[in-house]
Amino acid sequence: MNKPTNASSAVWLHIGAGSFHRAHQAWYLHRLLAAGDNRWSIALANIRDDATPLLCALAEQNGQYVLETVTPKGERQYETITSISKVIPWDQELAALTAQGAQPETRVISFTVTEGGYYLDNQFNLDRDNADIQADLKGGCRTIYGAMAQLLAYRKQLNGDPVTLLNCDNLRHNGERFRHGLMQFLQLRQEKALAAWIESHTRCPNTMVDRITPRPAPDVAERVAEATGFQDRVPVMGEAFIQWVIEDDFIAGRPALENVGVEMVESVLPYEEAKIRILNASHSCIAWAGTLIGQSYIHESTDTPDICQLAYDYVTQDVIPSLSPSPLDLANYRDVVLERFSNPYIRDTNQRVAADGFSKIPGFITPTLQECYQRGQEPKATAMLPALFFVFMQRWHQGQLPYEYQDGILDAAAVHLMFNAADPVTAFASDEKLFSTLAHSEPFSQLLRQSINKVNHWLAK
Known part of the structure; x- marks a missing residue:
């Protein structure tokens, strides 16, 4: 002490x-x-x-x-x-x-x-x-x-x-x-x-x-x-x-x-894991999804039932099993976080929260993907987050985002090259910087492709 x-x-x-x-x-x-x-x-x-x-x-x-x-x-x-x-x-x-x-x-x-x-x-x-x-x-x-x-x-x-x-x-x-x-x-x-x-x-x-x-x-x-x-x-x-x-x-x-x-x-680990995976990753999920349907603010995207359900399912189905047992009440933490995101008076922008995705995926999201596979579970709910980011960056590539995307480690030329490839999804799924060991996993690549198709289907509705 x-x-x-x-x-x-x-x-x-x-x-x-x-x-x-x-x-x-x-x-x-x-x-x-x-x-x-x-x-x-x-x-x-x-x-x-x-x-x-x-x-x-x-x-x-x-x-x-x-x-x-x-x-x-x-x-x-x-x-x-x-x-x-x-x-x-x-x-x-x-x-x-x-x-x-x-x-x-x-x-x-x-x-x-x-x-x-x-x-x-x-x-x-x-x-x-x-x-x-x-x-x-x-x-x-x-x-x-x-x-x-x-x-x-x-x-x-x-x-x-x-x-x-x-x-x-x-x-x-x-x-x-x-x-x-x-x-x-x-x-x-x-x-x-x-x-x-x-x-x-x-x-x-x-x-x-x-x-x-x-x-x-x-x-x-x-x-x-x-x-x-x-x-x-x-x-x-x-x-x-x-x-x-x-x-x-x-x-x-x-x-x-x-x-x-x-x-x-003595150890910050359980607090840190809950915050990064439940709050930070869900925040990014909501920002990417909200941007894709033309929304500007986190609270309006959180109040959109389909988007809130994406974040809720991600935490409930994949994160809570990954972090249990925990000294925190993870289900309560999830609910408090979503309530905070829906605060209409903060007026936090999707642009701010959507930033730095190329760091956030390996830091906030990939560990849950890996742990789901390690315990024999297909991370269907978590895979929706990188799928949203893929479609988000595809819009960026096409010059169709409603704002300037900010990312401290964005390699613009490499991302444009990826989307110009014959199969951008395979190139994305194979990125070791984003997905670590899963970059060589055919089941993960297939799951990511299915998830991207779900995002595109949702946007076409």
């Missing part, structure tokens, strides 16, 4: 200035401050320059902004979040971020990365052929690995104080897999001394995070101004539900997060 640090003015550096951090981790740290525990504050930074307007606006507001939360019944609450005490401006060399990460008062460095942002293959090894990874192997800092290598090398040189590296995202076994990827990255750069220092001076606990946080629409700022009088340039909104589960393995102290509802546990 790691006790909270007693040191004053400890800094929690977070990399990733998107909405999720500001509606999740920053909220928990704010609750500690509101309870009178002011030992920790957040310094916020970004690796890429896509958040520069946000960072500038936050800096002008002294790091403060309003969080709007809304229940499925439409009850809204407003809270001014005060936990971000320092906003780090972006620069191309990440010099300011590196300097903050090297300071001895920085005791936790957390980060929110999309699944594709880890650049891992289907065996969860570093994809060394990726252009961003190649650039960072030559000394760049485009990726979390390049940025962290630069930061930790400077920290080692400056003071050598230990620090906890904390993932705050949906990658399964995120702490372990990030650490493995970082060590492979350093091995390729032949930085043995830095790798040895990281081995002994850092910890990487696994975590599970949960709160639906859509990209804020313009009307959020309007409601915030009306409710609070604050002309907030960067408000954020999310659902009322929130959860954070962390393995209690911190090397340099931590905030007393258990006092504000964070679950500090």
Whole structure:
């Protein structure tokens, strides 16, 4: 058990200035401050320059902004979040971020990365052929690995104080897999001394995070101004539900997060598996299906009986048997998740949730496919999810999606080539990056073809 640090003015550096951090981790740290525990504050930074307007606006507001939360019944609450005490401006060399990460008062460095942002293959090894990874192997800092290598090398040189590296995202076994990827990255750069220092001076606990946080629409700022009088340039909104589960393995102290509802546990595994397979995979299923019938929002797609049934059957028939026994009530969790998705006030878009499918299939969906076959069950319900994604990407190939599809590891040329092949379904089913060992399975290929036919039949109705 790691006790909270007693040191004053400890800094929690977070990399990733998107909405999720500001509606999740920053909220928990704010609750500690509101309870009178002011030992920790957040310094916020970004690796890429896509958040520069946000960072500038936050800096002008002294790091403060309003969080709007809304229940499925439409009850809204407003809270001014005060936990971000320092906003780090972006620069191309990440010099300011590196300097903050090297300071001895920085005791936790957390980060929110999309699944594709880890650049891992289907065996969860570093994809060394990726252009961003190649650039960072030559000394760049485009990726979390390049940025962290630069930061930790400077920290080692400056003071050598230990620090906890904390993932705050949906990658399964995120702490372990990030650490493995970082060590492979350093091995390729032949930085043995830095790798040895990281081995002994850092910890990487696994975590599970949960709160639906859509990209804020313009009307959020309007409601915030009306409710609070604050002309907030960067408000954020999310659902009322929130959860954070962390393995209690911190090397340099931590905030007393258990006092504000964070679950500090020995193993995050059962929580993580339930969330990734039930919530995340169902979310993608609903977004792909809803997009295919011309819908824009998650709630309207969840309220479409055929789509809700697809997600319900996937969880009930295939996921619950795969995860049982579990310390969680999985059927209740399924029902709560679908209720959350149907919240009409969140207005989460299918576009946001449909993103990054080439990472989500191997991470969220393929494990259930494999486990069904391992216990002698044909995963008919689960196969509908990659089938939906196939038809979704076929629309993308044809230029018929209603929005721009975003995917951190999309190889556009390869996907166009696949759909131009004589038999695109076989090419899709044979993709080892997506389906691992099932890529060589004729029964799976046949099941996927049948499932794609079902999707097309459903769309033709």
